[in-house]
Amino acid sequence: MTLTLTSQAFRQNGEIPAQHTCQGADVSPPLEWSGVPPNTKSLALIVDDPDAPDPAAPKITWVHWVLYNIPPTATRLPHGATAQALPGGTLEGINDFRRAAYSGPCPPVGRHRYFHKLYALDTVLPDLKGPNKAALERAMQGHVLTHAELIGTYQKR
Template identity: 70%
Template sequence: MTLILTSSSFHAGSDIPAIHTCDGNDVSPPLSWSGVPPNARSLALIVDDPDAPDPAAPQRTWVHWVLYNIPLGADGLPQSAQVLPAGTREGTNDWKRTGYGGPCPPIGRHRYFHKLYALDVMLPDLGKPTKAQLEHAMQGHVLAHTELVGMYQRK
């Protein structure tokens, strides 16, 4: 069984619709997944942009969303996920807040990686971890990983 992540708003490698960006309503895209390993205990999601600030000369990876302890009963997240599945915890993005922050690249066409991890544990309460803190906590617990990459360039 292979872990798969999709969105009804965009396909792998295609443009993310403006509604999910700072040029639109800045709402999270709908995400669906399947193929979670039977021995998984929770899921984690990280959305980031490795092309910041300029894809021609990237200097850092900008983190847009951090979620963990997503329960296995959830098979996705709706558009504008204001209410998360029970038990889901949020981490801190690079705007220093929780929640989704959509694409808003200052220059060029950026790649946005939506990374889903199946873990063999429910993680302890990490507070509001950064991406790095969550990745550290996940070490040795990742059973499967998949990603969905969308693109965005401001007009």
């Protein structure tokens, strides 16, 4: 069985609805997954934009959401997931907006791609005290069993 990640809000390579962006309510889209390997101890989620600031000349990957220690029994994150709505034990890292929360697409120019990456890990990570993406990726090294990716796009109107 393969790890898969989907959303009821948008399809693979489809447009992310405005309600999940800075031009709307800026709430997280619902995410669902299946195919978690049986030896998974935790899951991690990173949402980022490799097209910042301009898809014609990208310079950085902008991070929108960092979650880890999601229980392997969890199968979804609800629409508008706040810290209180996350599965028990889930910890949040710091995004590039300097927040421990979801911050949606807000591209300054052009149509950007937003990568929602779910990782199955063979361990429960220690409390990393609000890690950024790089710190989480370092902690995950050697522990990734598999991963799934869902890409959405957005351009300001």
